[in-house]
Amino acid sequence: MSQKRIAIFGSTGSIGTQALEVIAANKDKFSAEVLTAQNNDELLVQQALKFNPYIVVIGDEKKYPKVKQALARTDIQVFAGEKALEEVAEMDAYDLMLAAIVGYAGLKPTLQALESGKPVALANKETLVVAGDIVMKKALEKRVPVIPVDSEHSAIFQCLVGETRNKIEKVILTASGGPFRGKKPNFLVNVKRDHALQHPNWTMGAKITIDSATLMNKGLEMIEAKWLFNLKPDQIQVVIHPQSIIHSMVQFEDGSIKSQMGLPNMKLPIQYALGFPHRIPNDMPRLNFRSMSTLTFEEPDIKTFKNLGLAIDALTKGGNLPCILNAANEIAVYAFLRNRIGFLDMTEVVEQTMVKIPFIESPTLDEYLDTDGEARSFAASLIQM
Numbered sequence: 001m002s003q004k005r006i007a008i009f010g011s012t013g014s015i016g017t018q019a020l021e022v023i024a025a026n027k028d029k030f031s032a033e034v035l036t037a038q039n040n041d042e043l044l045v046q047q048a049l050k051f052n053p054y055i056v057v058i059g060d061e062k063k064y065p066k067v068k069q070a071l072a073r074t075d076i077q078v079f080a081g082e083k084a085l086e087e088v089a090e091m092d093a094y095d096l097m098l099a100a101i102v103g104y105a106g107l108k109p110t111l112q113a114l115e116s117g118k119p120v121a122l123a124n125k126e127t128l129v130v131a132g133d134i135v136m137k138k139a140l141e142k143r144v145p146v147i148p149v150d151s152e153h154s155a156i157f158q159c160l161v162g163e164t165r166n167k168i169e170k171v172i173l174t175a176s177g178g179p180f181r182g183k184k185p186n187f188l189v190n191v192k193r194d195h196a197l198q199h200p201n202w203t204m205g206a207k208i209t210i211d212s213a214t215l216m217n218k219g220l221e222m223i224e225a226k227w228l229f230n231l232k233p234d235q236i237q238v239v240i241h242p243q244s245i246i247h248s249m250v251q252f253e254d255g256s257i258k259s260q261m262g263l264p265n266m267k268l269p270i271q272y273a274l275g276f277p278h279r280i281p282n283d284m285p286r287l288n289f290r291s292m293s294t295l296t297f298e299e300p301d302i303k304t305f306k307n308l309g310l311a312i313d314a315l316t317k318g319g320n321l322p323c324i325l326n327a328a329n330e331i332a333v334y335a336f337l338r339n340r341i342g343f344l345d346m347t348e349v350v351e352q353t354m355v356k357i358p359f360i361e362s363p364t365l366d367e368y369l370d371t372d373g374e375a376r377s378f379a380a381s382l383i384q385m
């Protein structure tokens, strides 16, 4: 296998840094050719000096001189600003994009990669929540794969290997339940940022950690699954599985169920996506069934964790509603992380924005972009940001 040139969009994040560890451990298979960050110039420079990519991009243009100066003795090209992300995604400097930017900001560069005929390993689920139909249509038109990195979707993707002729009856997305599993609104109303940032099984970026605590993450993942695997809303079920050993399951037409299991470790789905279709040997810890006592399952508590219900509503109605949900949620999580609103207020912001912004049944890309803008301003006005 010749070396695959990887572009990591969002290299300074939780997914990005773990992907670089995978690349460092498999130098014969991969090289990091594009690295991007939004604010964290210091880590970006450190990564660039270690991996010697062809290009780095710093989102915050004010930081351009600092990054340029720090890399002056190298051949690494430095770009800055939001537009540069799209321009670099268009260049023939890489073979596969790892889309690991968080939030709506990942949409345009990912679309550009597909437009340029590049396969995408997708961590950035918001891209599919906002405009999944357009993204998947583009991938189909350009005949390039979108390989999931999200652990549940990687599990489903792995279960589907060798099953192209067989129909899926349903997929079962597992959820850990987050740090507040079993808690009720009278507890949640007082939850503060630092408590919500403590996830029992996974260490992740701040936004997805809060989404996991509210169960919005699972709702976004249902929408992500719809687009990745071409499913109807009622083919997607969520089950709480606190141990996070079964990463998700597929039930086929004959009632047979396949699952993918392992210790919770994002490096596994990351390396599967980078190496696909090949599995790559590693020395990461193994699951030992003899020392594991129980695997348990329960129904999600949608009455308490209303964000999951709102996401199911958006999934079912479709159109621009998932885009509205996502934009309002990004604003709400941002405000919660800055202690501007409470834990349960996040649901209020999302719900009110979903009611307010006009529904569009089959939006164009521009209509999605406008919807995002309108939903953000309305959500922000609710919080007086």
Ligand code: NDP
Residues within 6 Å of the ligand: 009, 010, 011, 012, 013, 014, 015, 016, 036, 037, 038, 039, 040, 041, 059, 099, 100, 101, 102, 103, 105, 123, 124, 125, 126, 149, 150, 151, 202, 203, 204, 205, 206, 207, 208, 266
């Ligand atoms: P992080 O917050 O840790 O990292 C986000 C990355 O995106 C950073 O490199 C950050 O740069 C960059 N970034 C942030 N805002 C912007 C912006 N406006 N424009 C361009 N770049 C930006 O997030 P995670 O790594 O946790 O998550 C990344 C994506 O992967 C998310 O969509 C998440 O849902 C998904 N995912 C994550 C999992 C995990 O285990 N972490 C699991 C499954 C999915 P900087 O560091 O400079 O701010």
Ligand code: MG
Residues within 6 Å of the ligand: 150, 151, 152, 221
């Ligand atoms: Mg996940």
